[in-house]
Amino acid sequence: MSDSTVIEVQNLVKNYPMGGGFFTALKHVNLSLLHGEFAGLVGPSGSGKTTLLNIVGTLDSPSEGEAVVLDQRVSDLSQKEAARLRRRKIGFIFQTYNLFPVYTAFENVEFPLLLLKLSQSEREKKVWQALEWVGLVDKAKSRPAQLSGGEAQRVAIARAMVKQPEIVLADEPTANLDAENSYNILKTMAALNESLKTTFLFATHDEKVIKFLRRKIYLFDGKVARDDVTTPVANEGESK
Amino acid sequence: MILFKLAYRNLVGAGLRTWLNVIVLSFSFVVIIWTQGLYDGMYDQALHAKTDWEIGGGEFWHKNYDPYDPLSLEKSYGSLAKSLQELVQAGKATPILITQATMYPDGRMVPVLLKGIDPNQNILQIPGAALKDSAVCCNLPALIGERMAKSSHLQKGDFVTLRWQDVYGAFDAADAKIVQLMRTPVPTIDNRQIWVPLDSLRKMLQAPGQATIVVLAPGVEAPSNLSDWEFKSPDYLLSDVREIVQTKSVSSAIFYFFLVVLALLAIFDTQVLSIFRRRKEIGTLMALGMTRSEVIRLFTIEGAFHGILALIAAAIYGTPILIYFQKNGLPLPSYMDSYGIALGQKLIPTYGVGLVLGTVLIILIAVTVVSFLPTRRISRLKPTDALRGKWS
Numbered sequence: 001m002s003d004s005t006v007i008e009v010q011n012l013v014k015n016y017p018m019g020g021g022f023f024t025a026l027k028h029v030n031l032s033l034l035h036g037e038f039a040g041l042v043g044p045s046g047s048g049k050t051t052l053l054n055i056v057g058t059l060d061s062p063s064e065g066e067a068v069v070l071d072q073r074v075s076d077l078s079q080k081e082a083a084r085l086r087r088r089k090i091g092f093i094f095q096t097y098n099l100f101p102v103y104t105a106f107e108n109v110e111f112p113l114l115l116l117k118l119s120q121s122e123r124e125k126k127v128w129q130a131l132e133w134v135g136l137v138d139k140a141k142s143r144p145a146q147l148s149g150g151e152a153q154r155v156a157i158a159r160a161m162v163k164q165p166e167i168v169l170a171d172e173p174t175a176n177l178d179a180e181n182s183y184n185i186l187k188t189m190a191a192l193n194e195s196l197k198t199t200f201l202f203a204t205h206d207e208k209v210i211k212f213l214r215r216k217i218y219l220f221d222g223k224v225a226r227d228d229v230t231t232p233v234a235n236e237g238e239s240k
Numbered sequence: 241m242i243l244f245k246l247a248y249r250n251l252v253g254a255g256l257r258t259w260l261n262v263i264v265l266s267f268s269f270v271v272i273i274w275t276q277g278l279y280d281g282m283y284d285q286a287l288h289a290k291t292d293w294e295i296g297g298g299e300f301w302h303k304n305y306d307p308y309d310p311l312s313l314e315k316s317y318g319s320l321a322k323s324l325q326e327l328v329q330a331g332k333a334t335p336i337l338i339t340q341a342t343m344y345p346d347g348r349m350v351p352v353l354l355k356g357i358d359p360n361q362n363i364l365q366i367p368g369a370a371l372k373d374s375a376v377c378c379n380l381p382a383l384i385g386e387r388m389a390k391s392s393h394l395q396k397g398d399f400v401t402l403r404w405q406d407v408y409g410a411f412d413a414a415d416a417k418i419v420q421l422m423r424t425p426v427p428t429i430d431n432r433q434i435w436v437p438l439d440s441l442r443k444m445l446q447a448p449g450q451a452t453i454v455v456l457a458p459g460v461e462a463p464s465n466l467s468d469w470e471f472k473s474p475d476y477l478l479s480d481v482r483e484i485v486q487t488k489s490v491s492s493a494i495f496y497f498f499l500v501v502l503a504l505l506a507i508f509d510t511q512v513l514s515i516f517r518r519r520k521e522i523g524t525l526m527a528l529g530m531t532r533s534e535v536i537r538l539f540t541i542e543g544a545f546h547g548i549l550a551l552i553a554a555a556i557y558g559t560p561i562l563i564y565f566q567k568n569g570l571p572l573p574s575y576m577d578s579y580g581i582a583l584g585q586k587l588i589p590t591y592g593v594g595l596v597l598g599t600v601l602i603i604l605i606a607v608t609v610v611s612f613l614p615t616r617r618i619s620r621l622k623p624t625d626a627l628r629g630k631w632s
Contacts, residue, residue, distance in 0.1 A: 059527060059623040080531050087529020094627070098524040102253020114242045115529050159528075 006167055006199050007033035007056055011065035014051050025051040027222040033201060038193045039215035040202035047219040049203035050171055056201065057090055057169045058082040070166055087115050091160030095172035097152040099144040106140040109158045116163060130158035134188055150181030154188065161192055167199045174206050186212045243534065247541035261510055265503040265550035270558035272496045272599050277589035278570065279492060283485040284590050287478055292365045293426040295477045297458035300324060300469040305452050313340045314405055317452040323463035324454050332460045334361035335451030337441050341404040343434065345392045353433045354404060356441030363457045370420035371437045380440055382416035385430025389421050396421050406446045500603060504610045511543050511614040522618060523626030536615045543611020547604045565589050
């Protein structure tokens with residue numbers, strides 16, 4: 001694993017118990033992601049994208065093989081160590097935003113900083129900065145129910161980015177959004193990737209997202225079918 | 241501290257559901273403290289009334305005296321021991337002579353206790369002065385309580401025929417004049433009892449210098465080793481009152497046990513529902529870096545906060561209610577005399593520090609335990625399943 005490698009997956013297998021036997025979601029996957037990449041796991045439903053994302057995000061552990069994230073072997077991490085790694089270095093963006101409904105946008109973004117036990121002044125400074133990144137300073141006091149889908153997902157991006165993690169894992173982040181909102185969200189994430197050099201790994205089958213990716217890792221039936229590094233179409237033409 | 245902050249945010253953000261639980265629980269706080277305060281007040285009131293009106297600082301009983309056996313009363317008086325005589329002469333004790341008699345109001349025959357008391361005594365609140373002032377007016381002035389007056393249809397100024405047996409077993413009779421009706425909270429010195437001057441009763445019974453009981457003034461040390469006299473301490477004499485209050489208190493405890501159980505059930509239910517409904521949120525909390533134990537603590541604190549908010553709510557609306565009753569008391573209907581203890585016209589609750597702190601502590605601990613129990617399920621929940629809204 002080189003200095004700039006943030007994710008290294010070798011011979012990864014993930015089995016789930018099913019009936020009397022097992023269902024294999026990932027079959028000997030090998031993958032390496034460098035610092036600052038803007039990559040995506042692309043494939044149809046059931047291809048193993050979310051499973052791989054969960055293992056890389058230390059939410060799940062491999063059945064066989066090895067996954068090393070930020071120099072930490074996922075299978076060696078205790079539940080507490082995994083939580084600590086996620087708390088400090090990994091940000092998550094979900095398809096359904098997963099904002100806390102009783103918190104305001106500001107409080108949602110503030111949440112990861114509370115876990116890091118930052119002072120109030122530090123938290124406030126970082127939250128306003130994150131809301132500025134996603135253009136939602138004026139919605140700071142709104143609750144998720146008062147936000148549109150696009151705005152809610154931007155709050156979720158701010159929440160994932162506010163602690164400036166090493167890696168952001170985004171699972172189908174645009175699946176619930178229209179084209180315009182998807183474009184804005186992706187542009188925001190691409191800009192953050194550019195400016196903060198945060199590594200982004202998506203799980204998606206959405207063409208709108210795929211256009212933005214600099215690296216596309218195609219998964220099919222639990223295996224890596226293709227791994228393309230290309231110039232994103234969206235960057236070339238800046239089209240929606 | 242962070243968990244407390246998050247728990248508070250979650251709880252307040254949950255809105256109506258939180259407030260409904262808080263109101264039910266706060267109601268439990270107020271009712272328990274109020275009810276138990278009434279029983280504590282009842283005991284205090286009965287204790288003071290009994291002390292002031294009946295038992296003073298304890299009683300010496302003649303060795304044959306048995307308050308539960310009226311047939312033995314004729315044999316249960318005797319001369320005072322020397323040390324008791326000295327206390328009586330010093331105004332530190334007062335003798336009471338008791339015998340069984342029969343009263344004939346309006347031709348009816350009513351068994352009564354005839355009690356002789358020194359009209360000059362000031363150890364008990366029995367208004368003996370009326371007997372002293374009336375001594376010149378008639379042969380036998382008598383004092384009765386309002387309960388006795390009501391049950392026997394006697395009024396102040398009425399004459400009633402009394403018949404008794406003297407120390408030699410001879411029956412005698414006289415007309416007594418009711419010179420005063422006394423209002424006392426203590427039914428045991430009122431019902432079926434007639435108070436007459438001690439000297440008059442001694443003459444009637446031909447028992448000069450004798451008494452059935454001697455009541456000590458509060459704080460007076462009881463002389464020991466008196467052969468014919470047994471000392472009964474205030475603690476012993478109040479044991480009946482204490483037992484009655486304890487019995488009533490237990491029955492009320494059952495009531496408020498159910499009240500608290502209802503409130504706790506509501507919180508338990510809310511917690512179970514909350515954990516079930518918030519599976520995705522639990523998954524998100526874990527994804528953002530909370531450990532399972534932190535999530536469990538967060539949910540437990542959230543539940544426990546119900547108790548703290550209920551305490552605040554109870555303090556806001558309950559304090560004025562509790563203070564109102566402490567100032568004005570709870571008016572008691574006349575049938576409350578059947579309780580068998582001295583309650584008087586109204587009941588003043590007593591809210592001791594122990595009662596308030598004890599109630600608060602018990603409820604807060606119960607709420608925390610009830611809040612924790614459903615959260616144990618989280619420890620078996622996988623973050624990936626929680627994020628999908630599934631149970632592991």
